[in-house]
Amino acid sequence: xxxxxxxxxxxxxxxxxxxxxxxxxxxxxxxxxxxxxxxxxxxxxxxxxxxxxxxxxxxxxxxxxxxxxxxxxxxxxxxxxxxxxxxxxxxxxxxxxxxxxxxxxxxxxxxxxxxxxxxxxxxxxxxxxxxxxxxxxxxxxxxx
Amino acid sequence: xxxxxxxxxxxxxxxxxxxxxxxxxxxxxxxxxxxxxxxxxxxxxxxxxxxxxxxxxxxxxxxxxxxxxxxxxxxxxxxxxxxxxxxxxxxxxxxxxxxxxxxxxxxxxxxxxxxxxxxxxxxxxxxxxxxxxxxxxxxxxxxxxxxxxxxxxxxxxxxxxxxxxx
Numbered sequence: 001x002x003x004x005x006x007x008x009x010x011x012x013x014x015x016x017x018x019x020x021x022x023x024x025x026x027x028x029x030x031x032x033x034x035x036x037x038x039x040x041x042x043x044x045x046x047x048x049x050x051x052x053x054x055x056x057x058x059x060x061x062x063x064x065x066x067x068x069x070x071x072x073x074x075x076x077x078x079x080x081x082x083x084x085x086x087x088x089x090x091x092x093x094x095x096x097x098x099x100x101x102x103x104x105x106x107x108x109x110x111x112x113x114x115x116x117x118x119x120x121x122x123x124x125x126x127x128x129x130x131x132x133x134x135x136x137x138x139x140x141x142x143x144x
Numbered sequence: 145x146x147x148x149x150x151x152x153x154x155x156x157x158x159x160x161x162x163x164x165x166x167x168x169x170x171x172x173x174x175x176x177x178x179x180x181x182x183x184x185x186x187x188x189x190x191x192x193x194x195x196x197x198x199x200x201x202x203x204x205x206x207x208x209x210x211x212x213x214x215x216x217x218x219x220x221x222x223x224x225x226x227x228x229x230x231x232x233x234x235x236x237x238x239x240x241x242x243x244x245x246x247x248x249x250x251x252x253x254x255x256x257x258x259x260x261x262x263x264x265x266x267x268x269x270x271x272x273x274x275x276x277x278x279x280x281x282x283x284x285x286x287x288x289x290x291x292x293x294x295x296x297x298x299x300x301x302x303x304x305x306x307x308x309x310x
Binding site: 047 | 173
């Protein structure tokens with residue numbers, strides 16, 4: 001019985017140590033750019049912020065985010081200062097970098113920005129419905 | 145005519161149903177109309193540690209002849225402070241930093257000379273670069289949503305920023 005308890009305590013200690021190690025492994029990050037979403041047709045709101053982690057990796061984080069749910073919606077960076085609500089990226093052959101499929105139409109979410117992305121050029125985040133080439137909403141990123 | 149149409153419809157009923165099925169499926173796939181009613185909520189935590197750091201709660205960019213950014217941070221102990229970054233204002237010796245309502249700024253800008261009824265945070269420490277100001281407890285930033293750089297002596301607004309929630 002005593003032995004059993006000892007094993008349990010040792011295991012608990014080990015697990016809490018691992019938890020501590022995990023927490024301290026999470027590094028601080030610095031805000032580089034931020035901007036608010038606008039989009040009337042598809043009612044898009046919230047904030048887009050680019051963080052740089054201590055190892056140099058760039059992360060786009062959406063907070064207080066809301067847009068309309070739809071098919072084939074992606075988060076993209078576009079090479080523009082901002083995008084009109086009815087912007088047509090195909091017609092204007094706007095350069096895009098895909099960050100991934102939109103994880104949810106509501107709530108906080110993170111997207112990795114590929115290494116070497118020039119954020120002086122790709123200055124706007126767009127919630128982009130690929131199937132209908134529709135810009136649901138855009139956030140112009142400005143220096144923080 | 146109507147009779148002939150209904151007879152034709154009756155005859156090819158199964159064929160019509162079979163033919164329209166893929167069209168309906170295709171339309172559903174393209175438009176996903178059920179998504180109009182169904183929300184997909186996510187709640188990812190920040191992928192980095194934010195504990196112990198001042199948290200940005202409001203931010204805005206200066207407009208007018210002034211450029212730069214103002215951000216209001218909340219310290220872990222609950223105290224709030226205002227930080228100006230990359231500030232550039234046209235050289236002025238008597239510039240004050242004020243918090244006020246943005247509708248008052250809009251009205252004040254229409255007038256040539258004006259006085260503001262907000263909260264004076266004191267003389268601007270410097271007209272270039274980064275600087276911090278402690279916010280007094282009653283600074284109600286949902287009401288006082290404008291940060292103004294204001295020359296009290298000549299009553300002009302040198303620049304202002306609208307605070308948006310971070």
